[in-house]
Amino acid sequence: MMNRRDFLRNAGITGSGLMLAATPWLSVFSEKKQTVGEKARLGIIGPGSRGQVLMNFLCQNPKVEIVAICDIYQPSIDAALQIAPQAKVYRDHRKLLESKEVEGVVIATPLHTHFRITMDAFDAGKHVYCEKSTGYDIEQCFKMYNKHRETGLIFFAGQQRLFDPRYIKAMEMIHSGVFGDIEGIRTFWYRNNDWRRPVPSPELERHINWRLYREYSKGLMTELACHQLQIGTWALRRLPDTVMGHGAITFWKDGREVDDNVSCIYVMDNGVKINFDSVISNKFYGLEEQILGHLGTVEPEKGKYFFEEVAPAPGFLQMVTEIEQNLFDTLPFAGTSWAPETAQPNKGEYITGKRPDGDGTDLLTAAFAEAVITRKQPENIAEECYYASALALWGDQALQEGRMLTFPEEYKLNYLNHSRKPINENEEEKV
Amino acid sequence: MYSGVQSVYNQGLLYGWFTAMHTRVDILLYGKPEEALRNVITLISDALHRLEMRANFFDSTSELGKLNQTAHLKPITVSDELFQMIALCKIYHEKTDGCFDISIRSDHYNAETFQSLILDEAHSTIYFTKQGLRLDLSGFLKGYALDKVREILQTHSIDNALVNIGNSSVMATGNHPKGDGWKVTVAATGKEYLLKNECLTTSGNETPGRKHIINPQTGKYVEGQRTVSVVTASGAEGEALATALFVAG
Ligand SMILES: NC(=O)c1ccc[n+]([C@@H]2O[C@H](COP(=O)([O-])OP(=O)(O)OC[C@H]3O[C@@H](n4cnc5c(N)ncnc54)[C@H](O)[C@@H]3O)[C@@H](O)[C@H]2O)c1
Numbered sequence: 001m002m003n004r005r006d007f008l009r010n011a012g013i014t015g016s017g018l019m020l021a022a023t024p025w026l027s028v029f030s031e032k033k034q035t036v037g038e039k040a041r042l043g044i045i046g047p048g049s050r051g052q053v054l055m056n057f058l059c060q061n062p063k064v065e066i067v068a069i070c071d072i073y074q075p076s077i078d079a080a081l082q083i084a085p086q087a088k089v090y091r092d093h094r095k096l097l098e099s100k101e102v103e104g105v106v107i108a109t110p111l112h113t114h115f116r117i118t119m120d121a122f123d124a125g126k127h128v129y130c131e132k133s134t135g136y137d138i139e140q141c142f143k144m145y146n147k148h149r150e151t152g153l154i155f156f157a158g159q160q161r162l163f164d165p166r167y168i169k170a171m172e173m174i175h176s177g178v179f180g181d182i183e184g185i186r187t188f189w190y191r192n193n194d195w196r197r198p199v200p201s202p203e204l205e206r207h208i209n210w211r212l213y214r215e216y217s218k219g220l221m222t223e224l225a226c227h228q229l230q231i232g233t234w235a236l237r238r239l240p241d242t243v244m245g246h247g248a249i250t251f252w253k254d255g256r257e258v259d260d261n262v263s264c265i266y267v268m269d270n271g272v273k274i275n276f277d278s279v280i281s282n283k284f285y286g287l288e289e290q291i292l293g294h295l296g297t298v299e300p301e302k303g304k305y306f307f308e309e310v311a312p313a314p315g316f317l318q319m320v321t322e323i324e325q326n327l328f329d330t331l332p333f334a335g336t337s338w339a340p341e342t343a344q345p346n347k348g349e350y351i352t353g354k355r356p357d358g359d360g361t362d363l364l365t366a367a368f369a370e371a372v373i374t375r376k377q378p379e380n381i382a383e384e385c386y387y388a389s390a391l392a393l394w395g396d397q398a399l400q401e402g403r404m405l406t407f408p409e410e411y412k413l414n415y416l417n418h419s420r421k422p423i424n425e426n427e428e429e430k431v
Numbered sequence: 432m433y434s435g436v437q438s439v440y441n442q443g444l445l446y447g448w449f450t451a452m453h454t455r456v457d458i459l460l461y462g463k464p465e466e467a468l469r470n471v472i473t474l475i476s477d478a479l480h481r482l483e484m485r486a487n488f489f490d491s492t493s494e495l496g497k498l499n500q501t502a503h504l505k506p507i508t509v510s511d512e513l514f515q516m517i518a519l520c521k522i523y524h525e526k527t528d529g530c531f532d533i534s535i536r537s538d539h540y541n542a543e544t545f546q547s548l549i550l551d552e553a554h555s556t557i558y559f560t561k562q563g564l565r566l567d568l569s570g571f572l573k574g575y576a577l578d579k580v581r582e583i584l585q586t587h588s589i590d591n592a593l594v595n596i597g598n599s600s601v602m603a604t605g606n607h608p609k610g611d612g613w614k615v616t617v618a619a620t621g622k623e624y625l626l627k628n629e630c631l632t633t634s635g636n637e638t639p640g641r642k643h644i645i646n647p648q649t650g651k652y653v654e655g656q657r658t659v660s661v662v663t664a665s666g667a668e669g670e671a672l673a674t675a676l677f678v679a680g
Contacts, residue, residue: 176439178439295437307437310437310449310450312457319444329614330623331616332618
């Protein structure tokens with residue numbers, strides 16, 4: 001039902017050539033209404049907390065049928081059946097993958113299981129949406145990506161900001177140069193809680209609080225940083241070459257194995273940096289990706305942009321940046337006021353003209369369904385998702401080793417400023 | 432206040448903005464190479480800042496500021512431009528039956544105050560017969576500036592432009608890249624106007640609490656949320672008319 005124009009209009013933005021250059025994966029919402037009446041038949045593996053959020057969106061989508069669920073924890077199965085009562089229940093993902101009914105799977109299990117389940121799914125010929133981070137280390141991410149390329153099956157990860165209108169619109173403005181040269185990206189995610197979930201009985205501690213143990217997760221880097229690092233490279237259209245950082249447990253000394261206090265610096269070849277900081281014993285600054293241009297700043301989590309000096313008129317700005325799609329549109333003028341702008345604090349403007357609502361997860365799941373139906377992998381999705389996870393894991397490695405690392409040549413894709421040096425002649429053709 | 436020109440160029444269109452006259456000026460141009468368009472916006476910015484130095488009521492060192500302090504002592508010779516502006520305001524004062532009145536901020540203002548202003552065209556002098564007379568060109572200046580901008584555009588053969596000074600004074604020349612003329616909406620009223628080589632001037636109180644225009648008949652601020660927009664060939668005339676119509680109710 002949804003075509004690209006609908007998507008853009010619903011998102012409160014009008015489309016432009018520039019925007020599609022920044023966001024080529026939006027072509028997934030094809031202009032043709034060719035998928036009307038068709039359904040993507042999906043299986044949900046690991047319908048825990050995130051899996052249920054995804055199921056709720058998928059259930060509202062007339063193009064989706066949830067035909068199967070798989071979990072190893074009864075309360076999760078019970079909750080999932082509340083959402084999709086018709087779904088067949090499995091307790092082993094390999095059994096679910098044998099089902100002919102299932103065309104694609106949504107994997108929302110803990111991190112350490114993503115690789116095995118994803119590889120099994122590709123082997124079984126299923127399309128895959130896997131939650132972030134995709135792999136437990138860069139090598140796993142790389143293998144998962146290559147498997148997707150070899151099989152030609154759809155591969156999405158849970159990077160919902162890729163479909164969040166305020167990010168899409170912000171990137172369009174950033175790439176058109178409105179904020180000048182982007183000289184730095186400061187990302188942070190602060191919380192003030194122990195990141196624990198209640199455990200019904202002690203032997204379930206590791207099953208429920210898997211995030212806190214290294215065997216299952218790499219903590220703040222794999223759970224949070226991957227979202228924000230992707231915003232950084234999306235804005236810069238550049239991938240870092242070196243990373244350094246430090247991590248420690250400074251406050252929540254409760255037996256956990258992952259850091260509660262981390263800081264990483266990702267450095268591009270031109271010296272521009274992306275910072276990621278997370279402290280989970282103070283929530284004052286919340287979370288943000290502060291995109292710093294020499295003319296202005298974007299804070300997409302708040303949904304706002306700010307200019308260093310005088311802010312432009314949103315109507316004029318839109319006209320110039322979206323001229324391709326613009327018909328003979330009217331320009332709105334705010335009113336009659338001519339209050340001196342310097343007297344006002346720099347309150348900024350909303351990127352989409354309104355307070356943000358939603359986070360892109362609805363559209364991300366809709367896009368996956370659309371791709372499963374059309375069997376067309378949207379451009380750059382797998383690459384963006386690969387690097388989001390790879391950069392987070394590489395940063396973690398720097399924290400662990402306590403030294404500056406260079407991005408491993410063998411795990412580079414031919415993407416943006418990264419290029420693969422052919423290892424042998426065959427390799428060149430394959431990649 | 433920072434007044435440098437900032438701009439965005441995309442597919443032949445240049446949008447430049449800067450502050451002048453206590454507000455933001457927006458200019459959209461196309462139809463010439465990028466450098467030429469940029470150059471014209473810089474020239475416009477320079478011209479508007481010069482205009483401000485001449486006629487800023489709030490700056491005691493502007494030509495108008497000095498005039499207001501000394502013209503009651505003896506006739507003061509002023510620049511052609513300032514003389515021309517004040518002369519125009521006198522004409523509009525007559526044409527609007529006194530509803531448009533630049534002497535409104537004088538001490539002990541009443542409907543007769545304006546008569547204390549004496550213009551001597553032959554000598555380009557201005558004289559105030561009463562102490563306390565003060566001329567305020569703030570409202571008028573934006574419209575006058577639009578007329579200046581039009582001259583600059585014509586000199587540089589830029590046929591298509593949309594110019595906005597503080598949202599209340601808009602001038603459109605030529606055409607939108609995708610249509611005839613330019614469509615503009617006044618947010619306060621939701622009314623849309625199709626401008627073809629015309630100016631749209633809006634006067635009013637945007638919010639119930641906001642008041643900034645004085646009624647010459649009463650000497651008091653006009654109250655209430657109301658908006659008046661006029662379309663005219665000249666920006667200066669638009670300012671005078673919009674103010675007069677707003678005041679007259
Ligand atoms: N994109 C986002 O914003 C976002 C938000 C939250 C979580 N997540 C991601 O979603 C994933 C799950 O997180 P969560 O908070 O929902 O965790 P959770 O613990 O609430 O849910 C995980 C579920 O997987 C089940 N499970 C574990 N091993 C399994 C296996 N081998 N086979 C089948 N089921 C298995 C568990 O029983 C549980 O029901 C993680 O990768 C996390 O990073 C993403």
